[in-house]
Amino acid sequence: MLIADRSPDAAGASVLDPFYRAAGNEVEVFTAAARRGTPVLLKGPTGCGKTRFVETMAHRLGRELITVAGHEDMTSADLVGRFLLKGGETVWVDGPLTRAVRAGAICYLDEIVEARQDTTVVIHPLADHRRELPLDRLGTILHAAPGFQLVISYNPGYQSILKNLKESTRQRFVAITLDFPGADAETEIVAHEAGIDTATARSLVGLGRAIRNLDGSPLGEVSSTRMLILAGSLVAAGLDLRTAVQSAVVEVLSDDDEVVRALGELVDAVLPRR
Structure with missing residues (x-):
């Protein structure tokens, strides 16, 4: 759990860094994963600080953060992008996941299990050794820029048998469990x-x-x-x-x-x- 602070921490971090009170080794695990671009799964109850943790880590790592809130109507096009009519022309508009892949940003998919499972499959090639995003409608494959990292979260205690992460998705991530602080x-x-x-x-x-x-x-x-x-x-x-x-x-x-x-x-x- 974290609080914002502008004073230096015990490690001598910049005064502009947010202060984070770690409950365990979550900062070290996330930092190590970020060095390799390894995707991270955050587990924990609603309101325990998962989103704030990602925001703090993005700040400390100097990475842009693009956040997407999962919902049951989310489609793969909402993540990847779609063709839209603008000024009488049909143009391609990147979705948030594609923008993150191009920019080398952290893409945070909050409460990912709220989205349909056929939607979450789109992240699989990004979450393994390939680090690529197929853009089928453009007929191309986009390779993740250096610095890109995928982070997803969910609340295990809130899920039903119909809303859970597929094993094929889970096994692509390292997991960090967060909980309410002391x-x-x-x-x-x-x-x-x-x-x-x-x-x-x-x-x-x-x-x-x-x-x-x-x-x-x-x-x-x-x-x-x-x-x-x-x-x-x-x-x-x-x-x-x-x-x-x-x-x-x-x-x-x-x-x-x-x-x-x-x-x-x-x-x-x-x-x-x-």
Whole structure:
């Protein structure tokens, strides 16, 4: 998990580098993979920092980052490109994946399993030793420029039997698992990102961890670090803590009246009364 900072880190990084608090060896693994152009698969729950991690690594490596959000209607043409009518002429327009291949950029396909499996097959020749992208409609094969790297992410706990990565796709990647940070680190992150004091951030983190640890939880998702930051930002904007939590956490996690009521009782038990 990471926070933005302009102060130098322990390794003497540039003051313009974002600060990243590593939970394990993810920075080293990603850096080594980037040196060889090896594709990376990021696994972890929603809101744990996968996207921010990629943004930080792209910044540190000095690479352009092109991000694509996966969805069920995504086609291969959305990634690769298509012919469009412009000014009375039919012209080819590169898709984001093709732009990244040409520019030697990092292409980040977020929540890739949301796309159809016949769409994700287009990345296979880019994710192995060939490092090439067939442009069938142009009758050519595009070879990846130096610096190109493919990064994909997904949330393993959110997938169904119908939405998972094919083995033929997974085995082309090295995997990095990210998770929510420890309490102290998450408190620092929430305080910094939301612009609130440490005590308030610690209260939010305590609530978030209590929700994550609920036994037999009916929730489809738990309270993410992103969610806690949003609640904190409402506090920074002048809302009282409980109102901010109700709007940014409780009401977001469920539409079921009974579940919302139960979460409200948990908030009452966990948050300090002021």
